[in-house]
Amino acid sequence: MTRTIAASDLSRPTDGLRGEAGWPVRLRGVTFGHAGHPDLLRGIDLTVTTGSFNFLTGRSGAGKSLLIGMMAGLVRPDAGQVVLFGQDRAQLRGREARVMRRRIGLIAQDDPLLAHLSVADSLAVTLRVTGEDPRGREADLAAMLDFVGLSDMADRTAGTLSRAERRLVALARAMMTGPELILADEPLAGLDAASAKRMLGLLRTLNRQGATVVMTRDGDGPGAEARKGDRRLHLEAGRLVEPERTR
Amino acid sequence: MRRPALLIGPDLWPEGGATRRLGLVVLTVMSLLTALTLLAHVGANRAAGDWARAVSHEATALIRPRADESGATAAARGAEALAGVRGVHEAVALERSEAEALLRPWLGEADLATLPLPQLVRLRLDPAEPASAVSLNRALAEAGVDGTVDDHSLWREDFSAAARGVRDLTLLAVLVAALLTATAIVLSARQAVENRAAALQALRLAGADDPALTFLAQWHLGRDAALAGAAGAGLALLAGLALALAPLTGTLGRVFPLILTDLVWLAPWPLVTATLAVVAARLSIRLWLGRQRAGG
Numbered sequence: 001m002t003r004t005i006a007a008s009d010l011s012r013p014t015d016g017l018r019g020e021a022g023w024p025v026r027l028r029g030v031t032f033g034h035a036g037h038p039d040l041l042r043g044i045d046l047t048v049t050t051g052s053f054n055f056l057t058g059r060s061g062a063g064k065s066l067l068i069g070m071m072a073g074l075v076r077p078d079a080g081q082v083v084l085f086g087q088d089r090a091q092l093r094g095r096e097a098r099v100m101r102r103r104i105g106l107i108a109q110d111d112p113l114l115a116h117l118s119v120a121d122s123l124a125v126t127l128r129v130t131g132e133d134p135r136g137r138e139a140d141l142a143a144m145l146d147f148v149g150l151s152d153m154a155d156r157t158a159g160t161l162s163r164a165e166r167r168l169v170a171l172a173r174a175m176m177t178g179p180e181l182i183l184a185d186e187p188l189a190g191l192d193a194a195s196a197k198r199m200l201g202l203l204r205t206l207n208r209q210g211a212t213v214v215m216t217r218d219g220d221g222p223g224a225e226a227r228k229g230d231r232r233l234h235l236e237a238g239r240l241v242e243p244e245r246t247r
Numbered sequence: 248m249r250r251p252a253l254l255i256g257p258d259l260w261p262e263g264g265a266t267r268r269l270g271l272v273v274l275t276v277m278s279l280l281t282a283l284t285l286l287a288h289v290g291a292n293r294a295a296g297d298w299a300r301a302v303s304h305e306a307t308a309l310i311r312p313r314a315d316e317s318g319a320t321a322a323a324r325g326a327e328a329l330a331g332v333r334g335v336h337e338a339v340a341l342e343r344s345e346a347e348a349l350l351r352p353w354l355g356e357a358d359l360a361t362l363p364l365p366q367l368v369r370l371r372l373d374p375a376e377p378a379s380a381v382s383l384n385r386a387l388a389e390a391g392v393d394g395t396v397d398d399h400s401l402w403r404e405d406f407s408a409a410a411r412g413v414r415d416l417t418l419l420a421v422l423v424a425a426l427l428t429a430t431a432i433v434l435s436a437r438q439a440v441e442n443r444a445a446a447l448q449a450l451r452l453a454g455a456d457d458p459a460l461t462f463l464a465q466w467h468l469g470r471d472a473a474l475a476g477a478a479g480a481g482l483a484l485l486a487g488l489a490l491a492l493a494p495l496t497g498t499l500g501r502v503f504p505l506i507l508t509d510l511v512w513l514a515p516w517p518l519v520t521a522t523l524a525v526v527a528a529r530l531s532i533r534l535w536l537g538r539q540r541a542g543g
Contacts, residue, residue, distance in 0.1 A: 034542060066542055074451065076540045094458070101454050112449040117258060128253040129455035173453060 022086040024048050024181040024212045025071050030080035032066060040066065042238035044080070048181075053207045054214045055226060058235030064216040065109055067235070068185045071214065072106045073097070085180075102130050105174030105211075107184040111166065115159030119150060119169055122158050126176040144172040148202060164195035171202060182206060184215040188225070200225055254459060260467045261446050263439065270435040271475050277431050278479020278520060281424040282513050286487045288417035289512055290503025295410030297504065302406050303377060308368040308387065310340075310394040321392065322366040328390035329370060334378030337371040368394075429523055436468050436527035440535050447535065461532050468528040469521045476520030480513045487513070 025048035032041040040063045048054055048071075058064050069075035070082050073089045082089040084100055092100050113122050123141050124134035134141070145151045148168040153161070161169065167187060174182065184203060188196040204227075207213045217225070226232065234241045263270075308329060312321035322340035330338040341349075346367050347359045372378055383396040440447070447460055455463075491505040 032542065069542070074539065075542050098456055101456060106452055106454075108452045111452060112445050114258070114261070114446055114449050116261070121258065125259065125450065126453045128256075128259070129450055129453055129459050131253065131459075133253060177454065 023050060024085060025214070026081075026083040027067075027070070028081040028083070030067075030070060030077045030082065032063070032070075032075075032078050037061075039238045041077070041235075044240050046233065046240055048212060048214060050180075050212055051207070051210060052212055052231055053204070053227075053229070054212075054231045054233060056214055056216045056233045056235065057219060058216075059220075060218055062235040063238065064218075064235055065185050068106075068108075068183050068214070068216060071181075071183055072104055073101065074106075098130055102177040103180050105177070105179035105182045107167070107170045107174050107182070107187050109185040109189065109216075111170035113158040113161075113166060113169060113173075115157070117158050118155050119145065119158060119161070120154040122169055123173050123176055126173050130177060132177075140176070144175055147175070148172045149198070164191050164199075167191065167195075167199060168202075171199065175206070180211060182211050182213045184213065186216050186218060189218065254463050255466050259446075259450060260463055261443055263442060266442060267439070267471070270439070271471060273431055274428070274435065274472060274475035274520070275478040275482075277424070277428040278476045278516060279482045280479075281421065281428050282480045282483030282516055283486060284417065284420040284424045285512055285516075286483060286490075286505060286509065287503055288414070288421050289509045290490070290505045291413050291417040293504050293506075293509075294502060295414045299407050299410050300374070302403050304372050304374050306370040306372060306378075306380070306383065307397045308338075308370065308383065308394050309397065310366040310368060310392060312366060313393065318366040322368055324390065325366070325387060325392045325394050326368045328386050328392055329368060329383055329396075332378045332382055332386045334373045334376050334382070335370055336373055339369050341367045341369055370396075428520070432472055432520060432523045433527040433530075436464075436524055437531045437534075439468055440464060440528070440531040444535065447532075448539075451539065457533075457536050460536065461529055464528040464532040465525045469525040472524030473517045473521035476517035480516040484510055484513055
């Protein structure tokens, strides 16, 4: 069964467990390493609460993308547990895993798009690969493109877009399944000031509408982008430290 | 429930350009070679069986006429004596022209009419219980015919071993060709997945799970292998048809005596290549996904 969404109705927390047990992300003792860097992540414990806006910072190579990948279920930790919406990610299989994936919108760093597809088809891909027929969802596609301000580019080939436009398409694509948790890996990297402001504004809008947002930022802190109430998480030497909330 | 129709559109699996076309050509050629060696084995198997049967079911008697009789008369007496032996189906005295025809391959354009040719009796033996050379010679002696039966049993085993050798060699050729084709399929599947890593990563980030990506790779690589397998088997079919429909037109037709129903052996080949490719695609994509899950 398809679920119709509209731009004004994005990312509302829907079904699933409420309260502590159903928090979007809980990491317990997550550890990860490889030959070149055996202690990349060391016993990470983290709870991301529903509706929060989280900045995950750290220097380049600190493991931010890795942690985002784990939250999305794309990377398996060496040890520890990744619990998404109250369910152990490692235990999810088949349909359950697909349903879980649809609750998560992922914008990867330098998010690759299939260069030969049009912008509209790029959005439809998310529906197709998660088992939903995009036919009959044209209104949703249009709403997403309108939301990110790319309505007039629906027929443009993805390979001809600028970096900022590609990033916006990736955001729109991530929103196609109406996710409750948005994971954005360096969404502002490489964007000019105006594009970065626009992207951040869209993420804020989604957060106001109820989506939980985790976004990474290279460096020691979120800088001027942080607002009162945002949560700051900092990765350093494989550990997660949490400075005081932004005041 | 998963809906494969949503995944199998060509747009989600980049075409691959020249690399894919080259892979298809290589796989087609490998399939052709494997199919040809298979037909050669089937033909050699039949030829070896025919030769072995002919050797064990036939014999020749050389008759020497007495001073007071003609060669033809002596041969007729010899044929009559041999026909009564148990284990002989038929004994026929050869006409001079037939004897000349037998010698022509050995003596070439020599003037055979001037040569004193031996009188020959051709014997067709009972396949189940062929008469022995001893009993045939005894029958000639008892009938007062001076003659000698060529004892095929002296070299029948060597001949059968040679026939088995030809059969085994062609079977070995089939196995080697099939192994090389399987290797080509596995390597090209692995290469195809690696060449499409960026697209696969894009789909993965868009929400495609492991079974979806596995299905996608299996579908496209399996289909390509089936096409190449069908093309190779089709070309071999044409060659097989030429041999089966005109078997006596050349040496190949005699060495590999194919009949039309032999060509049925080629029918499963596209299915075999497709199945191999599906398995290879599954393993290749699992390896790739394993690296991704491990943060590679």
